Amino acid sequence: MNTSALNPTTTFIKVWEIPGGIHPPENKTQSTQLPLGSLPIPPQLIIPLNQHIGAPAKPVVRVGDKVLAGQLIAQADGIFSANIHASSSGVIIKIDNFILPHPSGMSGECIWIDTDGKHEFIPAEICEDYLSEDRLILIEKIRAAGVAGLGGAGFPTSVKLTTKSIQKIDTLIINGAECEPYITADDMLMQSRADDVIAGAYLLSHILHHPQRIIIGVEDNKPKAVAALEAALKKIAKPEQDNLIEIAVIPTKYPSGGAKQLIQMLTGREIPHGHHSADVGAICVNVGTTVAAWRAVRFGEALISRVTTVVGESLSVQRNIDVLIGTPIDYVLQQHGFDESKASRVIIGGSLMGFTLHDLRAPVIKTTNCILAPSKKEAPIPPPAQACIRCGLCSEACPASLLPQQLFWYAQAQDVERLQAHNIFDCIECGACSYVCPSKIPLVQYYRAAKGTIRQQTADKEKADRSRQRFEFRQSRIDKEEAEKEAKRVARKKAADEAKQKLAEQKSAAAKEENKVTEDLSPVLAVPQVEAVVSAVAKANASQLSYEDQKARLERILGAAKNSLESARAPLVPKNPEFPITEEQLVRQQSRIKQTELNVVEAEKKLADFLGTASQPVEDPVATAIARAQAKLSQSSEEKLRANIEAMQARLLKAQQKTEQAKAENSPSAKALQMGVEKMQEKIAEAQAELNSISSEPNS
Numbered sequence: 001m002n003t004s005a006l007n008p009t010t011t012f013i014k015v016w017e018i019p020g021g022i023h024p025p026e027n028k029t030q031s032t033q034l035p036l037g038s039l040p041i042p043p044q045l046i047i048p049l050n051q052h053i054g055a056p057a058k059p060v061v062r063v064g065d066k067v068l069a070g071q072l073i074a075q076a077d078g079i080f081s082a083n084i085h086a087s088s089s090g091v092i093i094k095i096d097n098f099i100l101p102h103p104s105g106m107s108g109e110c111i112w113i114d115t116d117g118k119h120e121f122i123p124a125e126i127c128e129d130y131l132s133e134d135r136l137i138l139i140e141k142i143r144a145a146g147v148a149g150l151g152g153a154g155f156p157t158s159v160k161l162t163t164k165s166i167q168k169i170d171t172l173i174i175n176g177a178e179c180e181p182y183i184t185a186d187d188m189l190m191q192s193r194a195d196d197v198i199a200g201a202y203l204l205s206h207i208l209h210h211p212q213r214i215i216i217g218v219e220d221n222k223p224k225a226v227a228a229l230e231a232a233l234k235k236i237a238k239p240e241q242d243n244l245i246e247i248a249v250i251p252t253k254y255p256s257g258g259a260k261q262l263i264q265m266l267t268g269r270e271i272p273h274g275h276h277s278a279d280v281g282a283i284c285v286n287v288g289t290t291v292a293a294w295r296a297v298r299f300g301e302a303l304i305s306r307v308t309t310v311v312g313e314s315l316s317v318q319r320n321i322d323v324l325i326g327t328p329i330d331y332v333l334q335q336h337g338f339d340e341s342k343a344s345r346v347i348i349g350g351s352l353m354g355f356t357l358h359d360l361r362a363p364v365i366k367t368t369n370c371i372l373a374p375s376k377k378e379a380p381i382p383p384p385a386q387a388c389i390r391c392g393l394c395s396e397a398c399p400a401s402l403l404p405q406q407l408f409w410y411a412q413a414q415d416v417e418r419l420q421a422h423n424i425f426d427c428i429e430c431g432a433c434s435y436v437c438p439s440k441i442p443l444v445q446y447y448r449a450a451k452g453t454i455r456q457q458t459a460d461k462e463k464a465d466r467s468r469q470r471f472e473f474r475q476s477r478i479d480k481e482e483a484e485k486e487a488k489r490v491a492r493k494k495a496a497d498e499a500k501q502k503l504a505e506q507k508s509a510a511a512k513e514e515n516k517v518t519e520d521l522s523p524v525l526a527v528p529q530v531e532a533v534v535s536a537v538a539k540a541n542a543s544q545l546s547y548e549d550q551k552a553r554l555e556r557i558l559g560a561a562k563n564s565l566e567s568a569r570a571p572l573v574p575k576n577p578e579f580p581i582t583e584e585q586l587v588r589q590q591s592r593i594k595q596t597e598l599n600v601v602e603a604e605k606k607l608a609d610f611l612g613t614a615s616q617p618v619e620d621p622v623a624t625a626i627a628r629a630q631a632k633l634s635q636s637s638e639e640k641l642r643a644n645i646e647a648m649q650a651r652l653l654k655a656q657q658k659t660e661q662a663k664a665e666n667s668p669s670a671k672a673l674q675m676g677v678e679k680m681q682e683k684i685a686e687a688q689a690e691l692n693s694i695s696s697e698p699n700s
């Protein structure tokens with residue numbers, strides 16, 4: 001069907017035909033007889049933290065906190081989450097789980113506010129010229145105000161307006177179709193706040209980079225709303241960059257208010273399976289959401305109330321009200337003369353897409369567009385469902401071109417694969433199929449349940465996948481760490497092997513050096529002699545004395561020899577006065593004196609030789625050591641003994657000095673040192689005696 005717009009501000013907008021659709025009784029007049037009303041502030045507000053499609057917001061207040069209207073009480077947790085604000089001033093008295101207005105009857109975390117009746121607001125940030133603001137700042141203002149789709153989806157508006165760079169939006173559609181029976185909230189909003197709708201449409205156009213077309217789609221059963229919009233359109237100045245807003249009055253047909261259906265009706269563009277409206281260049285925003293976004297930017301108002309239709313024959317007053325989010329539904333019903341005995345049930349939403357509310361204490365949330373309390377006559381209990389007769393009426397009514405009876409069978413069989421293959425997620429749950437079904441099968445309820453199951457399975461699978469990925473990542477990290485440890489261990493082993501190799505090479509080089517010395521000496525020396533020389537070379541290598549050290553050593557030897565001489569020359573004292581000094585003792589003393597004199601002479605000679613010849617440090621200690629060793633080897637027994645005595649005397653001298661020092665310092669080691677001195681003196685005496693005996697031999 002093609003029709004042109006009735007409004008003079010539009011230019012023959014072509015309206016495209018959409019598949020399916022039904023024409024149920026509208027039931028819209030009951031709630032539009034009274035102007036938009038309001039309620040006294042309820043004594044308590046119960047504000048759920050999950051009023052949108054994403055994760056629940058996180059509380060930022062505690063029990064006992066005083067809050068003002070518009071104050072943030074829970075912060076969005078993730079992109080698709082939305083901020084939650086206090087709807088009125090009062091005190092936080094509880095944060096706990098409570099029943100939510102949801103088809104599943106589930107509960108969720110809520111914040112209770114004991115209202116103080118003052119309805120005091122926090123200071124708001126005014127923005128008079130949104131055109132001079134950066135678009136991202138405007139989107140942030142909308143996000144901060146907690147604006148989410150008021151048409152029923154609860155999709156955060158800031159996310160919808162943040163289009164991808166590849167998505168060129170050429171059409172902005174403001175959805176005022178409101179096709180579902182009984183619901184007139186958007187109609188009343190357009191009638192009473194048309195200025196905000198028009199201003200909001202220009203704001204969204206600015207945020208979306210001024211699309212070529214801005215269309216407000218309204219069903220032709222809302223003439224007052226259309227008139228109000230036309231008046232506002234004439235009154236409100238159009239921003240320079242924007243095109244004129246077109247008001248498209250479309251024929252009443254359910255569900256023309258579905259976003260996909262409205263876009264198709266106004267642009268002829270069909271949104272392919274698995275795609276969004278932005279993918280075909282269009283963005284569709286509900287009129288209530290448009291007003292909320294505008295007020296968030298212009299007046300800094302958080303989304304704390306909404307227009308809701310309160311309708312049904314079990315109520316004495318049927319109308320639309322501007323109700324605070326968090327108001328208990330039983331309070332709303334009471335305020336409208338609810339007669340429970342007359343009521344068939346209480347439905348949240350319209351008669352086709354709504355769901356029965358089982359606990360009337362549940363609160364109004366951002367998506368509550370209608371509270372329907374029909375009488376038993378108005379909405380009788382549906383008769384039991386009969387078997388499907390394959391009449392095909394449901395397929396004809398489906399606006400999404402699905403096969404509802406097939407989906408019904410697959411849903412019954414819980415055949416998830418076939419349900420997905422038949423595009424169950426394209427079902428907008430409009431209920432048109434259920435409405436026309438002669439067997440009164442509650443088809444849409446099967447689809448809702450099946451979608452819930454599939455979503456749960458998908459979530460479980462994603463969770464399992466994430467766990468698996470985490471496990472694999474952890475495993476690969478452990479493997480990597482193990483590999484690194486192994487590489488380090490191999491490197492350490494290699495370094496140790498190299499060090500060992502180097503040490504072995506050094507030892508080998510030293511051995512070669514020793515062998516070389518051995519080879520050099522072996523032609524002229526016997527094996528023991530060679531070993532002695534080698535040992536001397538090693539010693540010489542180990543301690544290469546400096547010139548000063550050698551000089552000091554020779555001086556010490558001379559000093560020791562002189563001391564020995566002095567000691568030898570001392571008069572002999574008998575140990576026992578009864579036994580005088582014998583002749584033999586005197587001879588031995590003379591011999592010792594003679595020997596020590598020789599020692600002194602020799603020591604003086606060595607020192608003189610050293611001072612005369614070794615004015616510079618020895619250049620080749622090894623050669624010297626070899627020479628010394630060779631000289632030692634060539635010594636006679638007497639000479640060796642004498643040299644031994646000399647060496648011992650030198651050591652004795654040192655030991656005596658140390659002992660004296662230890663005694664002077666009262667050191668505990670003095671006694672041990674004294675014993676060492678005495679032992680050494682005995683050894684020297686024995687060696688001296690041996691030398692004397694050798695010297696006295698005829699051949700010596």
Ligand code: SF4
Pocket residue numbers: 394397398399400401402403404426427428429430431432433434443444447
């Ligand atoms: S509820 Fe789903 S299947 Fe039924 S008519 Fe609507 S879109 Fe089609």
Ligand code: SF4
Pocket residue numbers: 387388389390391392393394395404405408433436437438439440441443
């Ligand atoms: S309308 Fe009902 S009876 Fe007819 S085919 Fe669909 S499900 Fe079956």
